[in-house]
Amino acid sequence: MSAPAGPALRRANDPPLLILTSLASGPKHGHALAKDIEGFAAVHLGPGTLYGAITRLEERGLIEPLASDDRRRPYRITAAGSTALAEAVADMRRLADVGAGRLGLTLGVTG
């Protein structure tokens, strides 16, 4: 049974949110995840932090491992994980819109 995404995906620099964001572009193993996250968020997740978050995300059914002959097992985002990520992104978008509106900024869309 998987728990709802809940408050674990509320902060933009939360390791679970960073991992889901990374996996949204396709399956990755631990090292590739760490490198990707460092690239798009400038956050270095240590091995302990990364695997702590992977453990919790897998327990909650938000990601799942793929079969692999190598020790470097890749993970992919599940449908529940995509929903949780979409909700978190929408929350952050609402906050960003309010902030941008009050500052008179126009938000661009990045790919």
Next chain:
Amino acid sequence: MRRAPEDPERLLRWYPSAWRDRYGGELVALLEDELDGARPTVGLRMSLALAGTRQRARSGGLTGDGGDPELRVRTGALVVLTGWTLVVFGGAAFAKVSEHFGDAQPASAQSLARGAFAAVVVLAVSGDLLVLAGAALALPATLRFLRSGGWSSVRRRVLWAAVAVVGLVAATFGLAKWAHQLTVHQRNGGDLAYSVAFLAWGVLAAVTLGLVTAAGTAIARRVSLERPVLRAEGALATVVGALATALTVATGLWWAGMARGAPWFLAGTRPGTHPSPVTVPLVFVEGCLVLASAVALYGAVRTARSVSAI
């Protein structure tokens, strides 16, 4: 001389074995990729030690809301039991500190201290009875566990606890016999040898309580409890956690009452003087009880939050 690179698998020794079986290979591969032959830094070692300890606490049901609610209730109840053991230790020290307090006060200033002391006694007896009730509830399952070959897995801890209990009983009789030959002044710090022996007895009592709790916890973790029994244990643990907190508050009220009515009793000075009511023994006692009730309350809250899910 260059030291040989450390085996990355050794860095995972902080993690629980079940977690290592599932994720260990992947994490070792990640470490090898990141280290690329270099020795792990102190920061990396500490980070893995912290992450492994956190995972151990989560896997054991001590932290986090995921996983098996039965495990969380069971672990929460054991945390309460550990907290109550500390309460017993702190309570014994409180009994010594408050000994004969009723004789030292004028009657007009006794109401708060006497009321608080009566509350401490009632709460302590109630908590002890509930802990005994919890043990009685778990007894049939414990006997089944021991008969079905579980004895070998807990024998060492139980024997250590038994040896400590026998030693404590013998030491208590010896100390009591010695105390009867001494005056009140000698018993309260006037005789250095007796004071040292009393301190050693206190350490032995604390160690014995710890060993008995460790043995009880080792058995309780392995015993398979039926759901109604586990629910009842959870309810008892929640109440015991609340009692531990109330008891600590009551000892604080006793302290306040004595500080207001007879501070000389707390400081051991001449009646009628006004020394500081903050003394080292009382700070130690209250510190121990605050720690105990914090532990018990943490276990009680976790138990209460999880018991409805089983």
